Amino acid sequence: MSDASTPPPAPRKRESVIGTRQRKVDGLAKSTGRALYTDDISLPGMLHGKILRSPHPHAHILGIDTSAAEALPGVFGVVTGAEMPTPYGIIVWTPDEQALATERVRYIGDGVAAVAAADEETANQAVELIRVEYEILEPIFDPEEAIRRTDVQIHEPSRQGRNGNISKIVELEFGDLQAGFSDSAVVVNGEYFFEGTTHTPIEPHCAIGFWEEGGVPNGRLTVWSSTQVPHYLHRELARVLELDPAKVRVVQPPVGGGFGGKSEPFDLEFCVARLAIKTGRPVKILYTREEVFYAHRGRHPFHMSYRIGATAEGRLEAVEARTILDGGAYSSFGLVTTYYSGQLLTAPYHIPAYRFHSTRAFTNKPACGPKRGHGSVQPRFAFEVTLDRLAERLGVDPIELRRRNFMGERTRTVNELRVTSNGFLECLDAVERASGWKERHRNLPFGQGLGVAGSCYISGTNYPIYPNEMPQSAVQLQVDRSGRVAVFSGASDIGQGSDSLVAYIVCEELGVPLDYVRVLSSDTDFTPVDLGAYSSRVTFMLGNACVDAARKLARTVKAAVGEQWETDPERVLLADGFAMDAADTSRRIRIAEAFQLTEARFGTLGSVGSYNTPKDVHGEYRGATIGASPAYSFTAHVAEVEVDADTGFVEVRRIWIAHDCGRALNPAIVEGQMEGSAYMGFAEALMEEHIFKDEAHGRAGLHNAPSLLDYRIPTSLDTPELVSLIVESIDPEGPYGAKEAGEGPLHPSIPAIANAIYNAVGVRMDALPFSPPRVWAALQRKAMEGEERVAAD
Amino acid sequence: VKDLLQLRINGQDHEIAVPSHYTLLETLRYGVGLTGSKQGCDKGDCGACTVWLEGLPTLACITPVFEALGREVRTVEGLAGFRTAPGVPHPLQDAFDVCGAAQCGFCTPGILMSAAALLESNPSASRQEIKEALSGNLCRCTGYTKIIDAVELAGRTLATHRSAPADPRAPDLP
Numbered sequence: 001m002s003d004a005s006t007p008p009p010a011p012r013k014r015e016s017v018i019g020t021r022q023r024k025v026d027g028l029a030k031s032t033g034r035a036l037y038t039d040d041i042s043l044p045g046m047l048h049g050k051i052l053r054s055p056h057p058h059a060h061i062l063g064i065d066t067s068a069a070e071a072l073p074g075v076f077g078v079v080t081g082a083e084m085p086t087p088y089g090i091i092v093w094t095p096d097e098q099a100l101a102t103e104r105v106r107y108i109g110d111g112v113a114a115v116a117a118a119d120e121e122t123a124n125q126a127v128e129l130i131r132v133e134y135e136i137l138e139p140i141f142d143p144e145e146a147i148r149r150t151d152v153q154i155h156e157p158s159r160q161g162r163n164g165n166i167s168k169i170v171e172l173e174f175g176d177l178q179a180g181f182s183d184s185a186v187v188v189n190g191e192y193f194f195e196g197t198t199h200t201p202i203e204p205h206c207a208i209g210f211w212e213e214g215g216v217p218n219g220r221l222t223v224w225s226s227t228q229v230p231h232y233l234h235r236e237l238a239r240v241l242e243l244d245p246a247k248v249r250v251v252q253p254p255v256g257g258g259f260g261g262k263s264e265p266f267d268l269e270f271c272v273a274r275l276a277i278k279t280g281r282p283v284k285i286l287y288t289r290e291e292v293f294y295a296h297r298g299r300h301p302f303h304m305s306y307r308i309g310a311t312a313e314g315r316l317e318a319v320e321a322r323t324i325l326d327g328g329a330y331s332s333f334g335l336v337t338t339y340y341s342g343q344l345l346t347a348p349y350h351i352p353a354y355r356f357h358s359t360r361a362f363t364n365k366p367a368c369g370p371k372r373g374h375g376s377v378q379p380r381f382a383f384e385v386t387l388d389r390l391a392e393r394l395g396v397d398p399i400e401l402r403r404r405n406f407m408g409e410r411t412r413t414v415n416e417l418r419v420t421s422n423g424f425l426e427c428l429d430a431v432e433r434a435s436g437w438k439e440r441h442r443n444l445p446f447g448q449g450l451g452v453a454g455s456c457y458i459s460g461t462n463y464p465i466y467p468n469e470m471p472q473s474a475v476q477l478q479v480d481r482s483g484r485v486a487v488f489s490g491a492s493d494i495g496q497g498s499d500s501l502v503a504y505i506v507c508e509e510l511g512v513p514l515d516y517v518r519v520l521s522s523d524t525d526f527t528p529v530d531l532g533a534y535s536s537r538v539t540f541m542l543g544n545a546c547v548d549a550a551r552k553l554a555r556t557v558k559a560a561v562g563e564q565w566e567t568d569p570e571r572v573l574l575a576d577g578f579a580m581d582a583a584d585t586s587r588r589i590r591i592a593e594a595f596q597l598t599e600a601r602f603g604t605l606g607s608v609g610s611y612n613t614p615k616d617v618h619g620e621y622r623g624a625t626i627g628a629s630p631a632y633s634f635t636a637h638v639a640e641v642e643v644d645a646d647t648g649f650v651e652v653r654r655i656w657i658a659h660d661c662g663r664a665l666n667p668a669i670v671e672g673q674m675e676g677s678a679y680m681g682f683a684e685a686l687m688e689e690h691i692f693k694d695e696a697h698g699r700a701g702l703h704n705a706p707s708l709l710d711y712r713i714p715t716s717l718d719t720p721e722l723v724s725l726i727v728e729s730i731d732p733e734g735p736y737g738a739k740e741a742g743e744g745p746l747h748p749s750i751p752a753i754a755n756a757i758y759n760a761v762g763v764r765m766d767a768l769p770f771s772p773p774r775v776w777a778a779l780q781r782k783a784m785e786g787e788e789r790v791a792a793d
Numbered sequence: 794v795k796d797l798l799q800l801r802i803n804g805q806d807h808e809i810a811v812p813s814h815y816t817l818l819e820t821l822r823y824g825v826g827l828t829g830s831k832q833g834c835d836k837g838d839c840g841a842c843t844v845w846l847e848g849l850p851t852l853a854c855i856t857p858v859f860e861a862l863g864r865e866v867r868t869v870e871g872l873a874g875f876r877t878a879p880g881v882p883h884p885l886q887d888a889f890d891v892c893g894a895a896q897c898g899f900c901t902p903g904i905l906m907s908a909a910a911l912l913e914s915n916p917s918a919s920r921q922e923i924k925e926a927l928s929g930n931l932c933r934c935t936g937y938t939k940i941i942d943a944v945e946l947a948g949r950t951l952a953t954h955r956s957a958p959a960d961p962r963a964p965d966l967p
Contacts (some may be wrong), residue, residue: 027889032870033868201897202833282955561796671893672939676934679936708838713933716937717924
């Protein structure tokens with residue numbers, strides 16, 4: 001039973017691989033160009049597919065005529081939604097998408113038909129020949145308008161009297177909010193707008209379908225895809241294509257970046273599968289960069305109102321939030337996003353009373369979904385800026401204010417989430433020290449400033465996307481007589497290093513060198529189920545599963561060697577390529593010999609390990625499980641900015657990132673995640689806007705800038721200096737004490753930069769991004785009105 | 794319509810039939826089977842397709858293949874062995890591995906070609922010079938920090954040993 005009363009962890013055993021800087025198992029394959037990504041795979045006879053997309057943001061499909069496309073020489077097959085009409089959705093309760101739309105399109109870019117042809121040019125020509133008859137419907141682009149209106153319905157209402165433009169409403173209240181506010185000495189309000197942003201992996205989505213007819217495989221489908229969720233894709237492919245899941249194989253090659261943008265099925269995966277079945281030839285579809293922007297599933301735009309009540313000393317008494325989420329055309333992960341918009345705000349500060357009300361609306365734009373820091377980056381921005389206002393109002397140092405509100409470790413949040421390890425104070429100390437905060441904050445000249453922010457994030461969601469009792473992650477180990485160990489891992493390495501993680505653990509536990517470990521991952525025919533690379537679950541869950549498998553195997557080896565040496569198996573150490581006697585380490589045999597001995601004694605060597613989450617880490621109310629995690633990571637940032645008051649241009653010079661990752665299993669990889677996260681937050685703060693044209697600026701609903709030139713992401717010259725400060729709190733349940741590092745460190749970047757801008761020039765930036773026109777306008781307004789804050793746009 | 798072209802790639806002569814409208818990137822990937830150079834945008838915006846033409850970093854996705862006729866092309870596959878013994882990774886490739894400079898690795902081939910060109914002319918490039926040289930290559934994973942670390946490390950290796958492998962643990966990188 002794990003609870004707030006869990007005893008502190010046992011003293012750490014000294015590890016020799018874990019905790020050290022190591023190469024990655026695929027590092028050289030990637031730097032030599034040998035790594036084969038999905039688009040690098042070519043199969044004999046392979047066709048190229050292309051998807052026809054809707055030019056209208058909202059329309060009925062009255063008819064589709066594919067005859068001219070089918071007649072074009074070089075075209076092998078055409079498919080429409082009628083051939084795979086089963087609705088699907090990554091969240092099993094909200095299946096509102098189709099592989100290709102059958103009756104209605106809901107955004108410019110919605111897929112309606114697909115072709116497979118001998119080459120890309122012919123495929124492009126063929127989609128142009130498909131005639132679709134549309135009945136144009138009125139589109140809605142503004143979420144508040146969508147909530148108000150009932151005459152235009154983007155989706156059919158789920159039941160009578162409901163508004164089909166509302167995707168999800170969550171309202172939860174904890175503690176005595178009224179008393180909290182009436183006991184407060186000070187109440188601070190804020191209105192905020194977080195603009196939508198998108199993942200922008202450098203690899204566009206790609207999938208290949210392959211169908212085997214006849215012989216033993218008869219009716220077997222293989223799909224290679226740049227997905228982050230092979231298991232969920234496997235399930236959805238089988239369901240939508242009406243195939244036995246045992247006859248569907250999903251292989252995930254190395255993925256060229258995901259960030260949440262490849263964590264649900266997309267039209268191309270269904271289309272390559274259906275077209276492969278139809279044509280009997282392998283079919284590949286590679287999204288163009290434009291299509292990646294339209295596929296989206298990125299950060300939701302949020303309109304947020306915050307009210308915070310506190311004592312005269314700055315201790316929080318009550319927090320109230322109202323949020324409107326612009327969900328775009330489909331549900332995607334929206335149910336979870338709507339919960340996360342409130343549920344994940346309740347740490348690292350002690351909040352006695354809390355209410356949030358969040359409404360996700362459908363609009364006729366590409367669907368929003370989970371981007372790194374899913375659903376909690378936006379409220380964190382609003383909340384941490386409101387905290388800065390509170391500190392300002394009370395004349396308390398912003399770091400000190402955060403310290404005063406620290407919730408502690410081994411406790412529960414107001415919404416009953418169990419928190420185990422918590423290194424947030426150490427994070428604050430680290431950024432305060434490294435940034436020279438005490439000497440420099442408020443002592444810098446006009447135009448220069450420092451800002452601080454904190455945050456917390458989950459190390460994996462406690463529950464799978466479809467309800468089941470099975471493990472969340474698993475690995476299998478196989479041992480060769482040469483001393484080589486193979487790891488079959490279901491997890492998706494999308495660059496974060498999960499293949500390397502399992503290799504390090506095997507080295508640590510079995511004493512084999514890194515080059516004696518092979519990793520085969522994310523192939524649903526050969527690897528055990530892992531739920532995917534999302535919600536920062538991989539290190540914690542896969543790591544625990546691998547420790548489980550490796551320790552079981554180590555016990556067997558130690559038993560065999562101990563028997564041979566007539567000694568206690570506990571005395572047998574597996575390290576540095578040897579099995580040795582802990583009491584006399586000169587007594588040793590090579591690990592290969594130890595494996596042979598064990599195989600002779602116990603038979604073929606292998607091992608399985610799995611991890612499932614503890615189920616007593618959340619409350620009992622409806623929605624209590626969403627936001628529950630076996631452990632939480634904590635982060636603090638200090639950002640240093642220089643603002644040019646004449647132009648509104650903000651330069652972020654440096655971000656100090658202190659992150660409690662529990663334990664850094666490989667510090668180089670952890671720093672890489674921290675730096676990449678802070679970079680991505682910085683990018684959202686200053687540059688990125690995933691926006692759509694209105695009628696005054698072109699065709700309404702058309703993406704404003706679907707290219708990497710116009711949707712600006714930072715170059716090496718734009719990116720500030722990023723200083724990683726690892727904090728290790730040693731989580732009692734994490735593998736070797738580890739928690740996540742891939743998403744948490746994004747959160748504080750944005751409010752830390754906003755707070756630093758205020759510190760530098762005295763304007764509150766409450767709407768993203770903090771681009772020169774916005775900052776300049778804020779400075780003008782301040783000069784004219786003499787006010788110190790700017791309302792959200 | 795296909796054309797028969799003579800190309801010199803990574804020191805080897807190739808005779809390849811490719812459609813006449815192909816870019817250098819399409820030719821490399823689909824004609825020659827060298828898939829190390831990546832297509833991230835197909836518009837010259839991201840730099841993942843960067844190769845050398847006569848030693849100069851060039852965006853292969855917006856370079857018609859005819860531009861490469863009679864000129865020396867070098868891709869990421871030709872970087873190992875270029876300043877090292879045959880098959881031995883270029884110090885940059887090794888440094889990327891040691892520093893953790895490749896996460897998803899998709900931008901890596903292009904970044905390596907830009908960085909290798911810089912180190913050819915200036916092995917002791919400063920961090921600012923490295924940033925400038927890489928400013929046409931977008932990376933979405935790393936925040937560039939580890940990439941710049943790796944280029945610095947490789948520059949030191951090139952300047953001193955030319956081909957000695959870097960220390961795999963390298964605990965005290967800047």
